[in-house]
Amino acid sequence: MTTAPGNEQRRAARKPVGSRAPVMDVIRDQPMGHLGNLSATGLLLIGTHAPRRDAVYQVRLPLPGPDARASTIEVGIQAQWHEPAASPGQVWAGYRIIAITSNDATRLEHWLQQH
Numbered sequence: 001m002t003t004a005p006g007n008e009q010r011r012a013a014r015k016p017v018g019s020r021a022p023v024m025d026v027i028r029d030q031p032m033g034h035l036g037n038l039s040a041t042g043l044l045l046i047g048t049h050a051p052r053r054d055a056v057y058q059v060r061l062p063l064p065g066p067d068a069r070a071s072t073i074e075v076g077i078q079a080q081w082h083e084p085a086a087s088p089g090q091v092w093a094g095y096r097i098i099a100i101t102s103n104d105a106t107r108l109e110h111w112l113q114q115h
Contacts, residue, residue: 012039015112019064026058026074033093035061040109042096043077050091051079056098063111071111073104 014037021035023045033047043061051057056078062070076099085092100108 012041014039014042014044017064021062021064021070024060026060032057032059033091036092038108038112040097040105040112042080042094045093045095046085047091047093048089050082051093051095053079055079057095058099063107071107073100073107075100075104 016037017035023032023035024030025032033045036044036046038044038061056076058074058076060072060074062072064070075097077095078098080094080096082091082093084090
């Protein structure tokens with residue numbers, strides 16, 4: 001069962017990611033998709049597979065910068081909803097950030113304020 005994005009309860013405004021930012025599943029060492037948007041409490045991931053209901057993942061994601069260099073952070077996320085994307089074979093999925101180190105949280109907040 002999916003929950004439509006319009007029904008989702010967001011805690012923070014999400015910022016669009018201006019460039020293609022790949023997200024890696026740290027446990028499986030496989031790409032999960034790329035970021036659509038990001039906030040201090042969650043993210044939208046565009047991928048080819050729907051997440052398992054309430055699944056928890058450990059992921060590494062870039063924080064794209066203006067000079068084409070990206071710093072990365074590692075976070076624990078939990079699937080909240082998913083639905084087919086406009087492009088065939090793609091899925092949009094919303095995740096809540098459930099674990100992040102204080103250093104990575106600071107880096108994320110700084111990135112959000114800059115963009």
